[in-house]
Amino acid sequence: MDVDAFVLAHRQTWNRLEELVKRRRQLTGAEVDELVELYQRVSTHLSMVRSASGDSVLVGRLSSLVARARSAVTGAHAPLWSEFVRFWTVSFPVVAYRAWRWWAGTAIGFLAVTIIIAMWVAGNPEVQATVGTPSEIEQLVNHDFADYYSEHPAGSFALQVWTNNAWVAARCIAFALLLGIPIPYLLFQNAANLGVIAGLMFDAGKGDILLGLLTPHGLIELTAVFLAGAVGMQLGWSVVAPGDRPRGQVLAEKGRAVVSVAIGLVAVLAVAGLIEALVTPSPLPTFARVGIGVLAEVAFLGYVIHFGRKAVAAKETGDIDEAPDVVPTS
Incomplete structure (x- = not known):
């Protein structure tokens, strides 16, 4: 032509x-x-x-x-409730499902860094000395870590936790504007911090307390962070390797996917915040608290897999109808 x-x-x-x-x-x-x-x-x-x-x-x-x-x-638009249902049954889960390789890779990398640093800290007194004095470390492992979850009223703590979690995920989303380049460093920082605390707790024989307090909310919380980082890095990679489609078209599509994930994670992180504020510090037995966290994680992954597979089978991408094919320019 x-x-x-x-x-x-x-x-x-x-x-x-x-x-x-x-x-x-x-x-x-x-x-x-x-x-x-x-x-x-x-x-x-x-x-x-x-x-x-x-x-x-x-x-x-x-x-x-x-x-x-x-x-x-x-001259007509779909009812608001229909758009709401479509978002939670198509747009958000299909974007998350299609990004599963990036999502899984992010999780594996994060956990690998955390475990390696934890093992390094746990078996190395010299490294521990750079973290803090013996009295500071003792205060952390014996009091501060556990007290963190019960020192505030549940309502205010839930808001505080949600804000903190949302801030980490929001930075991953925001860094998508920089093609995802800073995201690995941000995730590394969080993995390193978790690894240091885990190393100190396990070295002090407090590993059961660590896992008992982190697992209930940490599973779904970290899963949300992994997803945010994954779609941000995926957007950056779409610029490097757009495939057989125009680079601008792919970038626009991935950018809209990042927005969908950002909206969806608001609710996911709210659930994580509620669990951390209400379940983690509760007097329930450890196995019950951990069980609630595992159920929340399984429910979220099951939701993504069920609706994501269904949407993929229907050839849905999660993109908006009649979406522009390129990134808007002035």
């Missing part, structure tokens, strides 16, 4: 449709008929360009125009 000739031949049609869309609330009967006809015609143009040309800018322009014209023609 000669793109320049195609644009020259149809530019007036596109401009006219854009004009009608802008005035859609003041159209006469004849103009409404014209709008419908031009919408159908430009939709055909879009299909032709997509199949015969790799011009992502032109595809993006026509996609946006067709989407706006479709909205003007139909």
